[in-house]
Amino acid sequence: MSQSQRILLIGHGEQRQSAAFQRATALAMAGGAPLHIAVLIEPFVTYSLLAPDLQERIRTSLLNEQQRGWSKEIQRLKEKGVQATLSVLWCEDPREEIVRHVEEMQPAMLVKDVQREALLKxxxxxxxxxxxxxxxxxxxxxxxDARHPKPQLIVAAVDPADPEAQYQGLNDQIIRTAAALAIQCSTEFQLLYVYNDIPPYMTSGEAIAGWADVIEELRSTLHQSFVDLAKRHGVPPERRHFVLGNPVMGITDFAQRMQADVMVMGRIHRRAMDKLIGSTTEAVLYRVPGSILAIHPEQDDRVS
Known part of the structure; x- marks a missing residue:
């Protein structure tokens, strides 16, 4: 297994057996992929107020403590046959450090626990x-959450509408990624498209009745695009889900109802405006019960 197929896990400093740890180790074992765990230790809020010599002692103590604890986890993983490595770093800016790790290692996948932030923050x-x-x-x-460390239900959420504004090939990339992950985990994947064909100004019953033919034609066109995409990847009808509704709520409801372990999604489907106001993937991140595997539109479609 080449290093390009390595999984990079951002270790949880306070909870070593976290959901992301369980998922990353299960995927490494299922795919025979090397696993590197990077543990980033950030200074606490009042750290800068301490005297320099005390700062250094605390920093050294924290790093040594994490190194000892995580080294035991690495040894357990090696005993299970996982090619595991470890780095424990003092980190002022986790954003820069994670991106640096990705750029240097070029892993097949970056795995991390969802870090919930307060709405006000x-x-x-x-x-x-x-x-x-x-x-x-x-x-x-x-x-x-990783109630099934090795995923049992994987869902590819696509959006074949308005192909001219789409990043070319992203839907295909999402499906290929979901299919490869399903093969790796010895399971199947479901294909989901949540479409919203009613503009906000047409929410009244009278408006909908007046535009019924237009709405039905649009629905039929979108459905055919979805069917064509599914057929191109050999997804059988029983694993296709064409759902009317708000994309954020529709994807969330589907994931909750089906208890999906992984939702494979594109980070941004369309250019321009979505980059400014965020994406559906960002909106559902805190809502889905399992996990999200987010695919960048410009990257290679690789999984471990």
Whole structure:
């Protein structure tokens, strides 16, 4: 197994057996992929107020403590046959450090626990996970929960509408990634498209009745695009789900109802405006029960 297929896990400093750890180790074992765990230790809020010599002692103590604890985990993984390595680093800026790790290692996948931020804080500071969704160039697996460490239900959420505004090939990339992950985990994947064909100004019953033919024609066109995409990848009808509704709520409801382990999604499907206001993937990140595997539109479609 080449190093280009390595999984990079951002270790949780306070919870070693976290959901992301369980998922990353299960995928490494299922695919025979090397696993590197990077543990980033950030200074606490009042650290800068301490005297320099005390700062150095605390820094050394924290690093040694994490090194000892994580070395035991690495040894357990090696005993299970996982080719595991470890780095424990003092980190002033986790954003820069994670991106640097990705650029240097070029892993097949970056795995990380979802880091929930308060709504008020999100209004002023871009959460780390949202930052990674926008900046990380490899498949990004953000884990809320791993009740099945090796996924049992994988869903590819696509959006074949308005192909001229789409990043070319992204839907195909999402499906190929989901299919490869399903093969690796010895399971199947479902294909989902949540479409919203009713503009906001047509929410009244009278407006809908007046535009019924137009709406039905649009629905039929979108459905055919979805069917064509599914057929191109050999997805049988029983694993296709064409759902009417708001994309954020529709994807969330589907994931909750089906108890999906992984939702494979594109980070941004369309150019321009979505880059400014965020994406569906960012909106559902804190809502889905399992995890999201986010695919960047410009990256190679690789999984471990």
């Amino acid at each position: 999100r209004a002023f500071v871009t959460p780390l996970d949202w930052y990674l969704l926008r900046e990380c160039r490899v498949p990004l697996h953000l884990v809320n």
